[in-house]
Amino acid sequence: MKITAIDTIQLDPYPFLILVRVHTDTGLIGVSDTFYTGDAIRGFVHETVASYLLGKDPRTIERHWEALYARTVARWGGVGMELRALSAIDAALWDILGQSLGTPIYQLLGGLARDRIRTYNTCGGPLYGGKGGSRAGEGKGLLEDLWAQINEPEVLAQELLDEGITAMKIWPFDRFALAGDGRSISGADLRQGLEPFRRIREAVGDRMEIMLEGHGYWDITTAKKIARAVEEYRPAWLEDMVLGHDVEQIAELKGATSTPIIASEMLITRYQYRHLLERRAADIVMVDPTWAGGITESRKIVTMAESFGLPVSLHDCTGPFTLLAGVHLALSAPNAIYQEHVRAYVRGWFTDLVVESVQIVDGHILPPTGSGIGTALRPEVLERPDARVQTSRLAD
Ligand SMILES: [Mg+2]
Incomplete structure (x- = not known):
């Protein structure tokens, strides 16, 4: 068997x-x-x-990963x-092998x-991450979970519980970081950011796990302040309150709070994760299979985490094939605890792209x-007028 062509496909509504x-x-x-x-x-x-x-x-996937990494990434200081390109190619090769x-x-x-594998709902709406993402969360509507996580968090939590979903990820502090520079937060904003936690706990008690996402927007000082304030609501984890690039800061945050720290979809390759693990900077390891190095590399990262006694959660807030790559990894890894999904994507635009997506039953x-x-x-x-397809073909 040999590779005869490689296509890239980009679609207008999903520019990323x-x-x-x-x-x-x-x-x-x-x-x-x-x-x-x-x-x-591309x-x-x-x-x-x-x-x-x-x-x-x-089918000689491991060989291709090593060759491509050595020749086209590491040698040139690229990461x-x-x-990400190598990751998508790698996952496509696993698809062929299977x-x-x-x-x-x-x-x-x-x-x-x-x-x-247990899953949690990442509370982004249908447009979150797509074209017009800046408008995402502006109003109430079907699966507008970004709006709901701030405005009707208890309604959203109950709705998810009714669907069998018992864990949800929210980011109610992002707006204050984006309005400022992430280097401080006022007492009033801190209180406002805690409101969704308070309302969810009051409405459904501990039946819902709540993860706090920080998107790397905060400096370590403010991250610690938020971490201590949210403790009373028993979040399942704090995610990327600071950027993932400085393992020392993640470790410092871990030392400052009783809430588990998850890190980080911002890391790639086993070499970056090795520092996180050796420093024992995280309680849970997050991996995105089409960012970190594909199925080949993600499996190694997951196993490295296992050797440190750590659970792993697979990331997806991006695309339908990334979600499935994570599902295969999570199902086969003894230390996987979650596969993330965005219900607004799985039931929304994913259905426009793939013949079937994941089946979710009882969370x-x-x-x-x-x-x-x-x-x-x-x-x-491929027939869509907005599809931009480019192909490289093997010469005859
Ligand atoms: Mg995240």
């Missing part, structure tokens, strides 16, 4: 998303996606990745954008470590039943 398709001479096509700097990734895939991969056997063997990817990762994601990644791109996506 880029899909990659890897074609083979057998007719099998592997697909994945990644998020952020789509145009740069350029890197066609200029650099394609010239290495075209003509090669897609983020290159790793399809070629007629089996889901989780079987190739050692089989099911559990029958299903858990079930194993995908199809071979490979477990879904496929809807053929009509």
Whole structure:
């Protein structure tokens, strides 16, 4: 089997998303996606990745990861954008491998470590992360969870519980960081930011786990202040209250609060995670499979975390294939505790792109039943007038 073509696909409503398709001479096509700097990734895939991969056997995935990392990333001091491109390509190769063997990817990762993986709802609305994201959360409406997490948090919590979802992630302090510089927070803003926690606890007690997302907006001093204030509401974890790049600051925050610290989707490759783990700076490890280095690298990171006795949660607030890549990892890893999802995406625009997305029952994601990644791109996506498709082909 050999790789004959690589497509990148970008769609207007999701300017940060880029899909990659890897074609083979057998007719099998592997697909994945990644998020952020789509145009740069398109350029890197066609200029650099394609010239290495075209003509090669897609199934020797480990070999390709090492070669691409050494030749096109590490040697040039590259990290983020290159790793996102490599990640999507890697996940697409796993999709081909699974399809070629007629089996889901989780079987190739050692089989099911559990029958299903618990999930939490990240409370972004349908537009969050897409075009018009700046308008996201402006009004009440169907699955407008970004609006609801601030304005009707207790209604949202009850609605999720009624659906069987027992954990939710919110970011009620972001607006104060974005209005200022993240280097201080007033007493009044602190109180306001705590309101959703108070209202959820008052309405549903401890039946709902609440995760606090910080998006790396705060300095360490203010992060500690928020961390101490929110403790009384028993959050499940604090996520990226400070940027992920300084492990010492994450460790400092961990030392300053009784709430578990999760870190970080902002880290990539096993080399960055190694510092986090050796410093024992986190209580839970977060990995995004199409940012950190694909399924190949994420599996190694998850196993490294396991060796430190740490649970792992898989990230997805980006695309339908990233979500499924995480599901396969989470189902096959003994130390996985959660796979994140955004219900407004899974029930919304994901359905426009893929033939089927994840099945969520009683707050858990079930194993995908199809071979490979477990879904496929809807053929009509390529016919969309807004689809920007670029292809690199193996020369005859
Ligand atoms: Mg996050």
